Amino acid sequence: MKHILLAEDEVSVVEFIRRGLIEENYTVSVAFNGSTGLKMALDSSYDLIILDIMLPDMNGLEVCQKLRSNHLLTPILFLTALGTAENVVTGLNAGADDYLVKPFKFIELNARINALLRRANQKAEPEMPSYTNLYVLADLRVDDTAKTVTRSDQPIQLTATEYRLLLALIKNKGKVLSRIDLLESAWDLNFNTGTNVVDVYINYLRRKIDSAAPEKLIHTVVGMGYVLKEP
The missing domain is CATH 3.40.50.2300 (Response regulator)
Structure with missing residues (x-):
């Protein structure tokens, strides 16, 4: 119990x-x-x-x-x-x-x-070995085995929640994810929390992933959600 x-x-x-x-x-x-x-x-x-x-x-x-x-x-x-x-x-x-x-x-x-x-x-639970844990989009690399993120070969430090959010986006690159999708991936919730916590964390990610890069990878789709894709 x-x-x-x-x-x-x-x-x-x-x-x-x-x-x-x-x-x-x-x-x-x-x-x-x-x-x-x-x-x-x-x-x-x-x-x-x-x-x-x-x-x-x-x-x-x-x-x-x-x-x-x-x-x-x-x-x-x-x-x-x-x-x-x-x-x-x-x-x-x-x-x-x-x-x-x-x-x-x-x-x-x-x-x-x-x-x-x-x-x-x-x-x-012990994790089984995986050979498909490297996700790449343009110069962004997410290694889900080592739990590391780099852009243009420069390491990016993320919190655990920011990392789960980015992982959900890059696993579904090119696909629009709703706020509910992202709540489920990053917070394991499948309903709206009544706050804009997803938007707040997306802004955190943008500062760390996109702010110093010439090409922005995190895009807003108005009325639908967010997508990770090349411009």
Whole structure:
């Protein structure tokens, strides 16, 4: 049975989530403030952590950063009322794997939990050798075995999310991918999050992939999505 740590200070929210998770056959432990949540996460093993950001005595962003600085790889999902695109990006950059804005429906929370646990299980499985893990478009090269990206033979440093987004684009070069397609590839979600987080990360990629190059490879198709192709 999967064990989830929930760090949330609103009793009504805790009871709503805890009841739903128990019905889904999860074991749930609860922390009502940030410092307790941090201690519990470091002292015990959990399959997933749900963090509110506005927690008493230590906010969720600080808790997340401290967990990642202690090399804790457990999937972390932020559950918070802070819902701007900047809030989402800040949360993801703090080390979270996903971000859900209150108010929310339990069915969506459960879907995101399932997606995070599925991705964590995939990471735990040994990878089979592959001889088709090099993707090339013009002078852009993505080596999915070494997890490296270069353009014009110059290395490009990407975050894990930026890398997954680029990999989805280059695997489908010449094909327009919708925001839902990209959410599914980079965040393992198959529904709209209600934010422009995809657009924000596409802009991050453009700065790193296209800004210094004479030919732009990442293109917007208005009303449809994005495509990686030569001009």
